[in-house]
Amino acid sequence: MxxxxxxxxxxxxxxxxxxxxxxxxxxxxxxxxxxxxxxxxxxxxxxxxxxxxxxxxxxxxxxxxxxxxxxxxxxxxxxxxxxxxxxxxxxxxxxxxxxxxxxxxxxxxxxxxxxxxxxxxxxxxxxxxxxxxxxxxxxxxxxxxxxxxxxxxxxxxxxxxxxxxxxxxxxxxxxxxxxxxxRAGRTTWHPHHIAERYGLFAIIVLGESVLAASIAVQSAVDTHGGDIGLLSVAAAGAVIVFAMWWLYFDRPARDLLDSLRIAIVWGYGHFLVFASAAAVGAGIAVAVDVETHTAHVGEVAAGYALAVPVAVYLVSVWALHIWPQQPGPATIAYPTAAALVLLTPLTPVSVHLTAGLLVALVVATVVTTRVRSVPEPGGGGSVDGRPAVLAQE
Incomplete structure (x- = not known):
């Protein structure tokens, strides 16, 4: 071996x-x-x-x-x-x-x-x-x-x-x-391989949320005769999952893993990323139960079943992926969005507002990335098949 x-x-x-x-x-x-x-x-x-x-x-x-x-x-x-x-x-x-x-x-x-x-x-x-x-x-x-x-x-x-x-x-x-x-001798783990493996597991846990949204659609069509409210919850849940995927994979993490200390923090910190991502699926399923009047929990508590894992996900992705690569005022959008998500259960449209906040965060992320990137002089070659860019701090 x-x-x-x-x-x-x-x-x-x-x-x-x-x-x-x-x-x-x-x-x-x-x-x-x-x-x-x-x-x-x-x-x-x-x-x-x-x-x-x-x-x-x-x-x-x-x-x-x-x-x-x-x-x-x-x-x-x-x-x-x-x-x-x-x-x-x-x-x-x-x-x-x-x-x-x-x-x-x-x-x-x-x-x-x-x-x-x-x-x-x-x-x-x-x-x-x-x-x-x-x-x-x-x-x-x-x-x-x-x-x-x-x-x-x-x-x-x-x-x-x-x-x-x-x-x-x-x-x-x-x-x-x-x-x-x-401490007795670092094993030869491969940074790019580790980043890919973690990305694959992130897709697995996000898949639980996709399943919850799919079940909501099925329930709306088969059991509740195309109930608009239930369909809107399912659509909002799907948007939340899509945005979570976008935010996690927006920036490659492989170049971050350049030391054992960073790798330990990054690797351990993903417990929060993975656990919260899977819990979002449970939160969407609870929102469906509330909409179909089959839950025995109040609407505010049900709202927090989704809002808390979404907020934890945003903060942990920000801490592990965003802040190390782009420290500065621009990244305040992530914790700000997380704080606002925690307020959504106090409204009657918690799932929909959460979806809207995550879409806004994705838009802000895309705009910030484009503003910070300009073509490298002379064409610059490519990275992973994409044009190389030069970040402007």
């Missing part, structure tokens, strides 16, 4: 990585659906911590595989089999999501997580054996993962009041393992 080069040309996601992502769609869908159900039933105090705990397990397992594969994807038989074991763990985890929300029982989720992480530890041990230069780093990963697996299993035996404390501690330690391991 030889480490791949960090500057390898034409590095793209492999079919196995795409299959891995596809299987994680199931887990993300289960988490979003459970969040939607709990909020619609007015179990908000229970739904938020449960959703964050479940989504952390999903995201963390996906992220660890992604960074490992960026450095050590040999695509041989052992690698493929080990990855398929990780996928099996993801499916077990997804199967445990309903029980986690309904009964606060994390047993099945923990077993699925343990399966994924055991396979990950095996991958790191194999990398440490074959890569002497980074052997200490790889073995630190394997050791940290293995010890924490015992911690997660032990947590199942604790009383509820201690289990919560143990869970928070275990999450902190999980986040610390890569920082500790990479």
């Amino acid at each position: 030889v480490a791949r080069h960090a500057n390898e040309p034409h590095r793209v996601a492999t079919p196995l990585e795409l299959f891995f992502d596809l299987c994680f769609v199931v887990a993300v869908a289960q988490a979003a659906a459970a969040l939607h159900h709990d909020i619609a039933e007015d179990h908000i105090a229970h739904s938020v911590p449960a959703y964050l705990a479940v989504f952390f397990a999903i995201w963390w397992a996906w992220m660890n595989f992604t960074w490992f594969a960026s450095a050590y994807d040999t695509d041989d038989v052992i690698y493929r089999v080990t990855t398929l074991v990780q996928i099996t763990g993801a499916l077990v985890l997804a199967a445990g999501v309903p029980r986690a929300f309904a009964d606060n029982d994390l047993t099945v989720i923990t077993y699925g997580y343990v399966i994924m992480r055991m396979a990950m530890a095996v991958q790191w041990l194999r990398a440490g054996q074959a890569d002497p230069e980074r052997r200490t780093c790889a073995r630190r990963y394997a050791l940290g993962i293995s010890l924490l697996l015992l911690g997660w299993l032990g947590r199942l035996w604790l009383p509820d009041e201690l289990a919560v404390v143990a869970q928070v501690l275990l999450v902190v330690l999980e986040l610390a393992v890569p920082i500790w391991a990479e």
